[in-house]
Amino acid sequence: MSVPPLDSTSARARAWPSCAIPPLPPGRGFEASAQVELRPRYEDVAQDGRVQLAALMPGLGAVWRALGSSDKLDAFRALGVLPILRRIVLAGEAGPFSAQVPIRYDGTWRLARETDGDRIFLDMWLDASAQIGSTHAQPPGPDAERVLVGRVYAEHVVTRPFAPPAERKVTRLDLPGIPAVPEDTHPFEAAEDLVAGHALTDAAEHTFGMLHTDSNQHVNSLVYPRLFEEAVVRVLARPGDVPAPSALLVRAMELRYRKPFFAGDRAALAVSAAAVTGGPHRVAAVGAFAPAGITKPSCTVAAWLG
Numbered sequence: 001m002s003v004p005p006l007d008s009t010s011a012r013a014r015a016w017p018s019c020a021i022p023p024l025p026p027g028r029g030f031e032a033s034a035q036v037e038l039r040p041r042y043e044d045v046a047q048d049g050r051v052q053l054a055a056l057m058p059g060l061g062a063v064w065r066a067l068g069s070s071d072k073l074d075a076f077r078a079l080g081v082l083p084i085l086r087r088i089v090l091a092g093e094a095g096p097f098s099a100q101v102p103i104r105y106d107g108t109w110r111l112a113r114e115t116d117g118d119r120i121f122l123d124m125w126l127d128a129s130a131q132i133g134s135t136h137a138q139p140p141g142p143d144a145e146r147v148l149v150g151r152v153y154a155e156h157v158v159t160r161p162f163a164p165p166a167e168r169k170v171t172r173l174d175l176p177g178i179p180a181v182p183e184d185t186h187p188f189e190a191a192e193d194l195v196a197g198h199a200l201t202d203a204a205e206h207t208f209g210m211l212h213t214d215s216n217q218h219v220n221s222l223v224y225p226r227l228f229e230e231a232v233v234r235v236l237a238r239p240g241d242v243p244a245p246s247a248l249l250v251r252a253m254e255l256r257y258r259k260p261f262f263a264g265d266r267a268a269l270a271v272s273a274a275a276v277t278g279g280p281h282r283v284a285a286v287g288a289f290a291p292a293g294i295t296k297p298s299c300t301v302a303a304w305l306g
Contacts, residue, residue, distance in 0.1 A: 063126060190258075
């Protein structure tokens with residue numbers, strides 16, 4: 001199969017999603033930060049010592065739990081208000097890193113409102129760091145320098161998920177110590193916009209089972225990046241003038257969620273890939289998960305592999 005070439009400096013390359021993490025806005029005084037350490041699993045570190053991007057996501061949950069005692073977040077929950085994840089951007093560094101060395105996660109959150117709209121966002125920025133090392137070598141000393149493993153940006157829409165449909169949307173925060181309408185703004189970027197203009201092909205159907213779900217009663221958010229990367233590897237492994245997938249790993253990724261899938265649902269995953277010349281990445285790819293027989297995607301993905 002022929003994967004079209006893409007010059008990393010061209011206008012066409014700039015039309016692909018950048019998978020860039022937005023800058024952290026200034027603090028307003030009511031936010032909180034937390035730091036946690038987690039030991040990676042063996043499967044979180046690839047054979048060349050690079051950390052799988054999806055493996056950074058448990059750090060996000062751990063930071064949220066560490067922030068759970070925050071009076072501001074307690075006030076959210078008391079009102080039945082929850083931040084619902086709908087966009088993730090991840091970026092990884094080279095390492096090498098060891099599966100034996102804990103990764104430290106430093107996270108902080110900010111509030112924002114929708115540009116030209118009334119949605120309210122609760123966003124999290126996360127930096128993951130660890131000491132350079134190798135899983136089967138002597139562990140680094142306690143004073144060894146920490147370097148960046150990767151970064152995560154997680155955008156949540158503030159909503160009342162358990163309220164009647166007409167009452168779920170949150171447009172004001174009537175909470176002590178927090179402005180009713182956040183000062184900072186950013187746009188709401190629709191899931192389908194991530195893949196707009198790309199001809200998605202190579203569709204394959206997936207049936208979700210109980211193994212794909214979590215205690216939120218739907219398919220877990222980390223299922224999608226794994227299935228997507230496996231689909232890209234299948235495309236690149238076909239005969240033709242394509243980069244060999246054997247040394248490639250996703251190094252930047254963005255996911256946008258519109259609607260969840262549930263156990264028993266069938267989804268069609270279609271992808272498009274381009275071989276990159278120049279720059280640190282060798283392949284760019286986009287994909288969309290849509291319910292069987294439906295065009296509008298429920299989850300979209302973009303990634304750069306190197």
